[in-house]
Amino acid sequence: MDLTGKRTLGLWAALATVTIWAGFLVITRFGVESSFTAEEIMILRLVPGALVMAPFMWRLGVMPRGQSWQRAVMLMIGASAVFPFAMSMGLAYAPASDGGALAPGTLPFWTALVVYFMTGEVPGSGRRVGLAIILAGAIVINLWQVFAGAEEHAWKGHVIFLAASALWAVYSVIFRQSGLSPLHGLVIGSFWGTLLVTPVLLATGNVSFSAASFSDITIMILIQSFASGILAMFLFGYAVQCLGAAETAAFAALTPILALLGGAFFLGELIKPLKVVGVVMVAIGVVLASGIASKSRPTLAP
Numbered sequence: 001m002d003l004t005g006k007r008t009l010g011l012w013a014a015l016a017t018v019t020i021w022a023g024f025l026v027i028t029r030f031g032v033e034s035s036f037t038a039e040e041i042m043i044l045r046l047v048p049g050a051l052v053m054a055p056f057m058w059r060l061g062v063m064p065r066g067q068s069w070q071r072a073v074m075l076m077i078g079a080s081a082v083f084p085f086a087m088s089m090g091l092a093y094a095p096a097s098d099g100g101a102l103a104p105g106t107l108p109f110w111t112a113l114v115v116y117f118m119t120g121e122v123p124g125s126g127r128r129v130g131l132a133i134i135l136a137g138a139i140v141i142n143l144w145q146v147f148a149g150a151e152e153h154a155w156k157g158h159v160i161f162l163a164a165s166a167l168w169a170v171y172s173v174i175f176r177q178s179g180l181s182p183l184h185g186l187v188i189g190s191f192w193g194t195l196l197v198t199p200v201l202l203a204t205g206n207v208s209f210s211a212a213s214f215s216d217i218t219i220m221i222l223i224q225s226f227a228s229g230i231l232a233m234f235l236f237g238y239a240v241q242c243l244g245a246a247e248t249a250a251f252a253a254l255t256p257i258l259a260l261l262g263g264a265f266f267l268g269e270l271i272k273p274l275k276v277v278g279v280v281m282v283a284i285g286v287v288l289a290s291g292i293a294s295k296s297r298p299t300l301a302p
């Protein structure tokens with residue numbers, strides 16, 4: 001396939017990824033507010049996905065060879081377990097619309113920071129403006145909670161969202177540099193995330209599914225494990241491979257808007273003018289920070 005065709009597929013993969021991300025935020029917020037604990041959601045994300053991916057584990061192997069132990073750990077559990085669990089915990093405190101702006105929305109900022117420390121690449125002036133706008137938008141979203149008298153513990157969710165986004169940025173850069181295929185990266189994460197994290201989740205005593213019906217569990221498996229855990233992870237890895245981590249992060253600009261709309265229509269979340277301003281600022285900042293609006297696109301050392 002020529003470079004143009006590969007790039008086009010990468011763009012479609014990135015678009016599909018952020019759409020699934022927004023759906024993940026809305027359904028997870030609904031789940032932790034109604035029938036599930038964050039631990040139960042993670043079990044439903046990890047175990048069914050690992051069973052489906054078992055044949056690929058056997059064929060491709062589950063060891064991230066040629067990596068330092070720090071990079072290997074991030075490839076093994078960073079995206080499959082740590083990031084989604086942190087997001088689930090954050091959504092127990094704060095709305096899905098906040099999660100969309102503060103997790104995928106701030107991803108370009110964290111990605112640029114990680115790339116700088118790992119490769120020495122300095123963002124251009126246009127990208128730096130975008131990063132500043134992202135930070136300003138994130139501050140506005142936090143201030144909205146104060147002025148609107150929103151949920152008392154929403155700030156805890158905000159902190160978790162920002163930490164999760166930083167971890168995801170580290171993973172995306174390490175994955176890009178690892179040389180792994182999207183499928184192999186998914187297989188490694190699925191195996192080790194399930195093997196290492198599931199016992200910890202069960203040990204918390206928060207996994208009983210006593211409040212969830214069979215239909216609730218089925219829907220959650222489809223969304224969490226198959227759509228978000230497998231399909232979105234594969235598409236994200238493919239997009240990073242085709243476009244690079246920084247440009248793929250540009251599509252995160254759509255996630256805050258989709259999460260805002262999804263939270264309002266499906267969950268009845270409040271849409272206050274100040275919050276809309278913050279979300280729009282983050283989205284604009286993401287586009288500018290990605291570098292796709294400039295003539296020279298950002299590069300990422302292999």
